[in-house]
Amino acid sequence: MNPNIEASLEAANPRVAWIVIAGVLLLLVGEGGWLWHQARSNSAIDQENGHLREALVRTKARTDELRTNEARIKALYARLNDAIVVRKGQSDDRLPLPRAANPKDQKGDPPVIKAFRESGCEVLRGPNELGNLSVTYALRSSGVEFHRLVPLIAQQENSNTFLVVDNLTLGRPESTPAFSKKPTALNARLVLRLLAANP
């Protein structure tokens, strides 16, 4: 080896080269990390914007839908809501009033029950159950013929869309023979339930 070169190699400190390489690499890694962080942050904002855009479209569509159907919803709600019985004097957090507890009290009867009562049925209201939005009525009659009873039930089922028959028992009186052509008043028992709402 050339003695000059040998001497120069001895004089220069190679650690300087290493420090420069390490410094440059560190700088590049740092810059890369910064870019990556920036890209991630942008991607997060982009994703959030996507969600916001979807939510905006959904909210606008929902509002438009509500605005367009407002009249129909109100009309349908009013029609169906009329069929719901409001339980008077008894809410979930109060004890029933003495008058309200009377099962034979006719004042608070819904129109459906009134119609049955007017047709000669005896009506007994069942007790309210906590959390159960039903009013139960037990009806009994021994003076209604089949051909009057079926239209009566049909009419009430049509007038109250939330009328549910839990139990219906019809029996021919013992005194009436089988295959009798005479109009026969049946022994009828019905358990009806109506959708109720608390006041």
Added chain:
Amino acid sequence: MKPLFVSQENIIKRAYRRDRWFKLAGGVVIAGLFLQLAFAYRLIQQTLTGSSLASENRILSYSIHTANAARAKYADLEKKLADLHSWGPILTNRLPASAVLAAIEQAVPGGLVISHLSLKAVQQAPIKLSTGVFMLPRMYQLLVGGERAQGSDSALVERFSRSLLAKMPSSSRQLSQHVGPEETERLGTFQLVLELPANGNYHSLGLSPVQQPEENL
């Protein structure tokens, strides 16, 4: 050997030029400089994109706020619509007892007479509403009992049962059938027990299905 006519400074400069580690360091520095250009380009690009996305985000947030404010005006209507939706299962699945009675009347043949009949909800399912639950019958048991005319065909009850099943809601089935013997002083009896699901499919009863509120709203 020690160089005599070259200064120490020159020796070191030469070493910086010729040593491979310094050459490598120089290469890394040059590459780093070129990468700085790419970095600057990407940084500007990312900053511009970020600024544009942030601006879009602000606009969208404001639009959402406005849209929510517009929707809030219909809160009452939304509650009504939610109620309508919650009532849907009751409206569609309720079994009309009058239609069942009318179907029985149509199906009963001349040689039979019904003396007792019962329609009882044997299975109920809770329908969740906004303030509680409503128990909706999901399965009914229909019991039809009566007498047979003297000398009537013994298969009459079977035909009545088939005809009755054809008129009942879909998936209805017969649970039992009993035909009592005919005696000299007494008429023969029969009893049918059917299971009727309250599933909203009441075409056979002559009823068209109730439209769910969400279908038309």
